[in-house]
């Protein structure tokens with residue numbers, strides 16, 4: 155990574171698509187950790203290590219259950235689970251902590267959903283690939299191959315993305331020489347916010363509302379008149395369509411080709427209508443679809459509950475957080491940005507009776 159690497163580069167879609175649509179998440183994790191693709195033996199070895207680490211300690215499961223019963227959301231449950239994931243081993247070896255974090259996030263997300271639905275969580279199946287086991291623990295059924303390919307393409311597409319807020323958070327935390335699990339716990343908190351990872355659930359709500367309104371263009375104008383933002387549009391860095399949106403739109407199209415192509419088509423039609431209205435109403439800002447828009451469309455097809463969209467983002471992004479944490483520790487220096495004070499000068503402590 156370089157310090158000027160956070161911009162869009164033409165052709166990126168091709169590279170992202172090549173990896174996202176073909177690799178397993180194990181291969182992508184290996185690539186992030188080792189800077190090369192694994193041999194088949196190395197891939198199998200990482201798959202087995204992840205599988206062996208997927209089981210959550212009872213204390214972490216209890217925290218997930220308590221969160222679900224108290225009405226907390228899936229991200230609250232992930233934060234609690236990763237916070238308690240160290241109790242059955244001694245944390246501190248960064249590479250082992252990284253693997254542990256990457257392994258337990260899907261187990262915690264699936265367990266949250268089972269408790270939420272008043273069902274018992276399912277134990278991980280160590281024979282399965284990471285992505286397939288996530289879907290199985292969630293639904294209780296062996297997932298269809300097209301669902302596994304869809305989720306794996308998604309996880310690969312979102313695994314890492316420069317210095318986004320949650321990755322920066324993870325790096326800042328481990329730069330204090332805290333441990334990698336603490337970095338991941340903080341990153342989960344950063345990802346939770348609707349301006350970062352919390353958008354895809356609302357994207358689905360939006361698509362349903364638009365469908366019910368029967369007037370996409372009027373619906374967009376009404377939202378903008380009310381001062382609202384369209385979820386799944388805009389990006390802090392990109393001034394073009396997010397290259398991941400292209401990859402996920404193709405993945406969603408392939409997924410829906412077998413049934414319900416109508417839903418996919420209505421989403422693409424809305425994308426085009428909304429983009430035109432945004433161009434007209436916000437000519438100074440180029441607002442296009444970001445990764446969250448087609449995430450929502452793809453996840454809905456795969457059958458991931460919308461309450462778990464952000465947690466599923468964490469299932470992928472934990473690979474990037476941990477790879478960044480390991481890279482930070484390789485040549486560590488504490489992350490300590492400076493702030494410029496712009497308040498009043500010359501103020502003094504005032505005693506109570508003079509205030």
Ligand code: ACO
Pocket residue numbers: 348349350351353382383384385386387388389390391436439441444445446
């Ligand atoms: N819908 C409508 N208008 C928007 C949107 C949007 N989605 N995004 C930005 N704008 C408008 C703002 O209202 C503002 O208009 P104004 O100057 O007339 O007041 C202008 O564009 C610039 O807004 P900023 O807040 O400066 O844009 P910024 O680039 O900082 O924001 C962000 C990026 C937070 C992603 C924003 O586009 C947004 O809120 N999008 C919706 C939420 C979303 O989809 N989040 C997921 C992001 S992707 C990710 O984190 C993985």
